[in-house]
Amino acid sequence: MTKKTYSLMLHGGAGALDNISSGKEADEYMASIQRVLEHGRTILAHGGSAVEAVEVCATDLENDPLFNAGCGSVLNEDGHVEMDAAIMEGVKLAAGGVAAIHNIANPIQLARLVMEHSEHVLLIKGGAQRFAKRHGVEEIPDEYFITEYRLKQFEKAAQSGQVILDHESADADNKFGTIGAVAYDQNGNLAAGTSTGGIVNKYFGRVGDSPIIGSGVYADNATCAVSATGYGEDFMRTVLAKTASDLIEFQGLDARQATAKAIQYLTDKVKGRGGIILIDRHGLCAAGYTTKRMVHGWIEHGGESICTFK
Numbered sequence: 001m002t003k004k005t006y007s008l009m010l011h012g013g014a015g016a017l018d019n020i021s022s023g024k025e026a027d028e029y030m031a032s033i034q035r036v037l038e039h040g041r042t043i044l045a046h047g048g049s050a051v052e053a054v055e056v057c058a059t060d061l062e063n064d065p066l067f068n069a070g071c072g073s074v075l076n077e078d079g080h081v082e083m084d085a086a087i088m089e090g091v092k093l094a095a096g097g098v099a100a101i102h103n104i105a106n107p108i109q110l111a112r113l114v115m116e117h118s119e120h121v122l123l124i125k126g127g128a129q130r131f132a133k134r135h136g137v138e139e140i141p142d143e144y145f146i147t148e149y150r151l152k153q154f155e156k157a158a159q160s161g162q163v164i165l166d167h168e169s170a171d172a173d174n175k176f177g178t179i180g181a182v183a184y185d186q187n188g189n190l191a192a193g194t195s196t197g198g199i200v201n202k203y204f205g206r207v208g209d210s211p212i213i214g215s216g217v218y219a220d221n222a223t224c225a226v227s228a229t230g231y232g233e234d235f236m237r238t239v240l241a242k243t244a245s246d247l248i249e250f251q252g253l254d255a256r257q258a259t260a261k262a263i264q265y266l267t268d269k270v271k272g273r274g275g276i277i278l279i280d281r282h283g284l285c286a287a288g289y290t291t292k293r294m295v296h297g298w299i300e301h302g303g304e305s306i307c308t309f310k
């Protein structure tokens with residue numbers, strides 16, 4: 001194992017760019033992922049913690065309307081934004097999540113506050129909003145979240161009665177994705193975070209896998225850090241992030257083997273749609289998905305940043 005090094009991985013949604021019609025669209029995604037990877041590098045290269053890198057990178061991605069998280073979140077059946085997010089660190093298995101929240105610019109930051117300033121792991125709806133207020137997190141007006149693009153996307157989904165993954169469908173407009181970050185810092189600590197607006201036209205009150213520890217996010221220094229994207233229900237039913245971790249814990253697999261096996265499991269059990277990014281306890285990076293593509297990028301052991309949507 002290499003000492004005093006760091007690794008970082010990000011995703012911007014499985015299935016995102018499945019229907020790209022031009023290289024320009026892909027370029028925008030790649031440029032954003034690249035920029036955020038380099039931002040994360042400045043933290044990890046200077047000895048910052050994995051948790052900090054995950055929070056900062058996830059915040060950057062939430063602030064980019066390209067992605068289905070924070071200001072780019074999709075709309076639910078009522079035409080409103082309801083977001084889910086969670087963060088977990090691998091030293092003590094501390095974790096925090098928020099679900100079905102609204103008018104919060106950076107759900108990942110609120111999730112970290114839950115992890116560090118409450119005895120709880122998951123706060124939902126009004127309870128999470130109250131907690132935010134108590135901790136000085138201001139509510140941002142609807143206009144920040146509801147873009148014309150999202151309104152059109154929602155109207156189309158509502159008309160056809162579909163509940164769709166933001167980036168899934170034959171419709172080339174449905175191209176955005178949930179975000180996730182996993183990091184390995186110079187002290188050998190792991191962390192993972194996932195943040196999403198969920199799926200388009202979802203039921204009011206629907207919570208996906210992203211804020212569920214073990215489903216859409218997991219971190220344990222003894223195994224790995226994982227962030228998932230795709231149909232949340234598939235990941236919840238297979239507890240996929242923890243399944244990947246268990247493959248390392250109980251079968252001694254490395255990052256690539258565990259990722260491949262977890263994705264196989266997702267397919268075999270529920271024909272699941274989506275993917276994961278994973279960094280193992282040695283800082284090795286791996287990605288796997290059942291969709292045609294997944295927007296993602298990584299820095300392994302302080303090396304070059306690599307971005308791809310394939």
Ligand code: ASP
Pocket residue numbers: 013014068165166167177178196197198199207208209210216228229230231232233
């Ligand atoms: N997993 C997210 C959810 O089901 C959606 C996504 O990854 O795009 O809420």
